[in-house]
Amino acid sequence: RKEVEQDPGPFNVPEGATVAFNCTYSNSASQSFFWYRQDCRKEPKLLMSVYSSGNEDGRFTAQLNRASQYISLLIRDSKLSDSATYLCVVKGNAGNMLTFGGGTRLMVKP
Amino acid sequence: DGGITQSPKYLFRKEGQNVTLSCEQNLNHDAMYWYRQDPGQGLRLIYYSQIVNDFQKGDIAEGYSVSREKKESFPLTVTSAQKNPTAFYLCASSIEGAGNQPQHFGDGTRLSIL
Numbered sequence: 001r002k003e004v005e006q007d008p009g010p011f012n013v014p015e016g017a018t019v020a021f022n023c024t025y026s027n028s029a030s031q032s033f034f035w036y037r038q039d040c041r042k043e044p045k046l047l048m049s050v051y052s053s054g055n056e057d058g059r060f061t062a063q064l065n066r067a068s069q070y071i072s073l074l075i076r077d078s079k080l081s082d083s084a085t086y087l088c089v090v091k092g093n094a095g096n097m098l099t100f101g102g103g104t105r106l107m108v109k110p
Numbered sequence: 111d112g113g114i115t116q117s118p119k120y121l122f123r124k125e126g127q128n129v130t131l132s133c134e135q136n137l138n139h140d141a142m143y144w145y146r147q148d149p150g151q152g153l154r155l156i157y158y159s160q161i162v163n164d165f166q167k168g169d170i171a172e173g174y175s176v177s178r179e180k181k182e183s184f185p186l187t188v189t190s191a192q193k194n195p196t197a198f199y200l201c202a203s204s205i206e207g208a209g210n211q212p213q214h215f216g217d218g219t220r221l222s223i224l
Binding site for chain 1: 145150151152153154155158198200211212213214215216217218
């Protein structure tokens with residue numbers, strides 16, 4: 001079983017739609033969680049950290065369910081510019097090592 | 111501007127040749143990392159360094175070497191022992207220590223075999 005698993009997609013949605021991605025992780029001792037965004041042939045960029053109580057940043061909402069060991073990202077009112085690959089990233093309980101999921105590709109269509 | 115600079119952007123390697131990828135950061139971050147990304151896949155950790163003059167192997171260190179003589183610099187050498195070097199190489203840095211510290215990435219080097 002992979003340490004961090006994501007549905008690779010692609011998720012094809014129309015502009016204005018709401019879309020949600022889930023990510024599961026295997027290490028119950030994981031401490032920190034992040035969503036990164038990666039555009040085609042570019043480096044990953046931090047989208048948002050994920051806090052235990054859930055957090056929101058504009059149209060983006062992240063949730064953490066420690067009991068079920070999954071993280072979610074909800075995007076409301078999708079824009080064309082949201083088209084990218086979204087990487088789920090988990091940090092363990094030692095050092096600052098991050099484990100990356102394979103990414104979920106989102107394509108927002110006009 | 112503060113950031114992470116990788117060079118070159120594109121690199122070609124001949125058979126039997128060692129090549130070195132540069133990574134420099136002026137963020138005063140303690141920790142630096144090298145990842146490899148293959149098409150359609152996630153990032154895999156090659157090497158990391160939490161402090162100057164110290165580094166550790168990641169998940170796929172075979173065929174690679176690094177040095178950390180200065181805080182700002184963490185070059186990666188792809189040796190001839192790495193039989194499948196074609197990939198997108200990403201360098202990252204972060205503030206070391208516990209807590210919710212994300213990593214920040216350079217814009218990558220694409221390495222191909224001639």
